[in-house]
Amino acid sequence: MRHNERDIQFNVDAYTAKLIGRENVSKLEGAVLEIVKNAYDADAKIFCMYYSQEQQCIYVLDNGSGMKESVLRGHWMTIGNSSKKKVFKTAGNRIQTGAKGIGRFALDRISDRCEMLTVSEDGGLEWIVNWEDFDELKKLSDVKAKLYDTDESLLSYAQISDWKNRAVASVIRELDWGDTGTVFRLYGLHDEWGGKTIDKLKNHLENLLPPDVVNDFDIYFFDDETEIQKAKIISANLDSFDYKIEFQVCNDELKIGITRNEFDFGDEEERILKEAEIPEEEWKYFHGVVKTLSFFFPEIGEKENVIGNYRGILYFNKITATSQDTAKFYYKDIKGRRNLTKEFGGIKLYRDHFRVRPYGEYGDNDFDWLELAARLRRSPAGLGHKTGNWRVAPEQMIGIVDISRENTNLDDAANRNGIQEGKGFDQLKRILLSVITEFERDRQYIGRKLAAYKKKQDELQNQLDRMREKAEERRKWEEEREKQQDGEMSAAPVVNPEEVEELVDSLTARQEEEVKELRDEAKMLQTLATTGIVTNMFMHEIRTLTNNIGQELDAAYEAIKYDRDLDAAFQNVRQAIGFKKHFASWFNVTIESIRKDKRKRRLYNISEMLEEFLENWRAILNRNGVKLTAFCEKDIIFKCFAFDIENIISNLISNSLASFDRESESVLGKKEIHLRIEKWEKGFILYYEDTGWGLSDKYKKRPDIIMEAFESDKSGSEREEDEDGTGMGMWIVKRTVVEYNGDIDLSENKILDNGFKIVIRLGGM
Structure with a gap:
């Protein structure tokens, strides 16, 4: 029999909360990414991260909107509660990238102690936390952070006058910081911040933003030794390619634009294209005109669009080309071309202008997330093959796919590492393979025409060579006959022609048998x-x-x-x-x-x-x-x-x-x-x-x-x-x-x- 009814509440161990954060932000690169995202979501136009080796401190500055005390208490201090869940467009019309309310644990991943100044339109607040407090046997509600009102400025709190790198500090000081923003001072660093770490993070930040997409968000990342011209992060850009493939999904339609930049027919282009039987309507596409294709979803085997609208741009780059293939297919000269895959990675995914890792990460298991290598193994035919399908290798494709938080069925994985598997992600991959397939068909169409033309040329050249040989034999025979008529005797042949003919016949028969x-x-x-x-x-x-x-x-x-x-x-x-x-x-x-x-x-x-x-x-x-x-x-x-x-x-x-x-x-x-x-x-x-x-x-x-x-x-x-x-x-x-x-x-x-x-x-x- 029941009696003495009462309620008991759930609680969470403080260390458990910390583990949740570390599970979601397990790598240093991921922690840096979360901090940059927070600045972007706050409508910042400037983000600055400085490592002071002398002070063993990381300074992080942005000129975003800052946080009011109500936001700091209700969202920043409440794990799993993000102000971006329902309202995810900023005052500056940016689509915010975060929504899980655990990104602040990126600070814990970097250091033991965090001091923050955040200045909003309501004034300044200083917030201080020691992440080691989460390691003790306390309930989460027992862990406290310190909060103070302050009128200190952003640059003063960042202690910019004490920075050892005076050259970069002077540049940062002259930037338009405005009246609001956030500064972090991170002490008790968990990683060795040396040359290799700095280089790795710099490369990470260069690939964080897609090229030519975000023009109002500048990132500065430097240490005590960084030169001025290298302090600002410049997004990786691509200026050399064989094919460019742009695509856009709008409602239930896929639009593709293909730009050929691989072939060079020189001064004899018209003759070559005619003799190769390439239709005249195709000629303009060798001169920068974009070849446009359009398909409704049923035409590419899809019943409906379960994701929404998105777009992307892909590039095809040959890594090598033999002299024989260069001549056969009239390739442009690629001598000295860098291996762009190592520099730029593969096909990368960006959500609202921020990189979604690990897709396209060179050296990572998910570099080939579209399984292009498996397609190539199933169909290894060369470019000019009559019936086999030429397939592109994963190392030859570079590009970006730009999705948004507004897209459905493309949620972040629980561990913030990639996209959740499901019908949305599956369709995204199928659509991308459809885009790549159209590029492959275009390139193989040209390749087959040029291969057949080269074969025809070779056959004609062989006939000419045989005619020249016959003419030379006739000339020698005429000379020999004139000598014999003058009474001169010719020397005995070194090789018995019958033996040569017999040997050639034997070799030919053997080759024919093998074929x-x-x-x-x-x-x-x-x-x-x-x-x-x-x-x-x-x-x-x-x-x-x-x-x-x-x-x-x-x-x-x-x-x-x-x-x-x-x-x-x-x-x-x-x-x-x-x-x-x-x-x-x-x-x-x-x-x-x-x-x-x-x-x-x-x-x-x-x-x-x-x-x-x-x-x-x-x-x-x-x-x-x-x-x-x-x-x-x-x-x-x-x-x-x-x-x-x-x-x-x-x-x-x-x-x-x-x-x-x-x-x-x-x-x-x-x-x-x-x-x-x-x-x-x-x-x-x-x-x-x-x-x-x-x-x-x-x-x-x-x-x-x-x-x-x-x-x-x-x-x-x-x-x-x-x-x-x-x-x-x-x-x-x-x-x-x-x-x-x-x-x-x-x-x-x-x-x-x-x-x-x-x-x-x-x-x-």
């Missing part, structure tokens, strides 16, 4: 990849068949052993055999595709070659409610690898099945696939279409993108095993078509509401 082996190996990998895609597509059905066979055999075993019922057992076995037969079609479109005889390139009658293959697919599709209509002209004779043609069809059918399997499939009506193959003067044309959902908005404007490696339009699929798709099927199709000197037309998909259409022309290899 053939590599090509065959690549084709085998493509076939195995297609087999994996098809198998993965029907994994659920395969598992069901396997389970059904097992259940029927178990039932037959029990009928014989326990019931002595042979008729029932026989029926179970027959049912198991029926399920087993379904596997035959699977083996024929998967395992059978790598049969040895299909790995031989020879002349095929395409209709005969595909007859059994299509029947096997038809059996599989029928069980899944899909109708396959196929027609092939009878007299198409084509030299190829059988599995190449099968791979194309299997990947197309797999994509159709994924489309049919999307939710609300009843809206589509019938599930049908239509395939037609007709003769072409160079080979044959394959017309393929289905009645599925068609391409998503992400690919409507530019359907060719689906043929890039790792691009997948299967995100709407409910199949657990294929939720995201592999993104390799259409890349395999494109790679195969290129090998057969063919082309792919996806243009009709731009205007289709539903369904998918593709036209593939295949010539000879």
